[in-house]
Amino acid sequence: MLDKIKETAAYLRTRAGELPEVAIILGTGLGNLVEYIDDKTVIPYSEIPNFPVSTVQGHSGNLIFGNMGGKRVVAMQGRFHYYEGYDMKTVTFPVRVFKALGINTLFVSNAAGGMNKEFKVGDVMIITDHINLFPENPLRGKNYEELGPRFPAMTEPYDKKYIALADTIAAEKGLRLMHGVYVGTTGPTFETPAEYEYFRVIGGDAVGMSTVPEVIVARHMDMRVFGISVITDLGGKDITDVPTHEEVQKAAVKAQPTVEAIVKAMVERC
Ligand code: HPA
Numbered sequence: 001m002l003d004k005i006k007e008t009a010a011y012l013r014t015r016a017g018e019l020p021e022v023a024i025i026l027g028t029g030l031g032n033l034v035e036y037i038d039d040k041t042v043i044p045y046s047e048i049p050n051f052p053v054s055t056v057q058g059h060s061g062n063l064i065f066g067n068m069g070g071k072r073v074v075a076m077q078g079r080f081h082y083y084e085g086y087d088m089k090t091v092t093f094p095v096r097v098f099k100a101l102g103i104n105t106l107f108v109s110n111a112a113g114g115m116n117k118e119f120k121v122g123d124v125m126i127i128t129d130h131i132n133l134f135p136e137n138p139l140r141g142k143n144y145e146e147l148g149p150r151f152p153a154m155t156e157p158y159d160k161k162y163i164a165l166a167d168t169i170a171a172e173k174g175l176r177l178m179h180g181v182y183v184g185t186t187g188p189t190f191e192t193p194a195e196y197e198y199f200r201v202i203g204g205d206a207v208g209m210s211t212v213p214e215v216i217v218a219r220h221m222d223m224r225v226f227g228i229s230v231i232t233d234l235g236g237k238d239i240t241d242v243p244t245h246e247e248v249q250k251a252a253v254k255a256q257p258t259v260e261a262i263v264k265a266m267v268e269r270c
Pocket residue numbers: 111112113114187189190191207208209232233235243248
């Protein structure tokens with residue numbers, strides 16, 4: 001794994017230009033955020049050694065280097081999901097490479113189903129914590145001390161200063177911004193009414209099929225993390241709406257202006 005990380009990082013150094021300070025993983029329906037990146041270098045995943053190719057519709061696979069809010073950034077347009085069949089080491093490999101490029105800040109975004117009764121479709125939620133309900137932990141197996149400790153603390157998975165900064169920005173811009181706990185599950189099924197209810201009872205506000213593996217690996221390497229969910233559907237025992245991938249994408253696109261405003265300002269000021 002260490003050799004692969006080094007090889008991929010070495011390749012990207014030849015293509016990236018000036019190296020970024022911030023990496024951004026763009027979730028379902030949020031790929032258009034790349035329009036806010038200037039002077040782009042777009043590298044399809046297929047050209048990057050050791051990178052798998054994303055298979056889901058609505059997830060194009062590009063790594064994009066450029067400038068946003070006066071900072072050098074790299075964005076993943078399309079991520080690798082566990083439900084696609086990738087193992088956890090593959091799902092989280094890009095985060096390993098980001099750290100190897102010297103990046104210490106990771107922004108993650110996703111589409112998620114809301115269980116919190118205050119939430120509405122199209123709401124944007126800052127992730128304050130998560131619950132890992134994947135059947136696996138990406139750190140299972142041999143630990144490489146040069147990457148991080150065997151037993152990393154998860155006391156502050158999402159950086160408190162970033163959360164406060166997002167709140168400040170939302171207040172300045174008059175944006176509705178929710179807070180909540182993200183439950184990470186494998187999918188690809190959406191939840192049954194009883195499952196949404198269960199996730200709410202155990203402390204979850206939103207549920208999705210990504211993010212948790214990447215955040216665990218980022219924290220293993222002591223990267224600072226900021227996470228944002230777009231609430232694309234609601235679930236619970238009284239809710240009969242049937243979520244579809246198309247609806248999820250549509251709702252995510254609707255929330256995009258808010259996400260863009262927050263992320264752009266966050267990059268500028270983080
Ligand atoms: N459940 C799981 N993942 C999701 C959902 C959901 O309701 N909406 C968007 N991603």
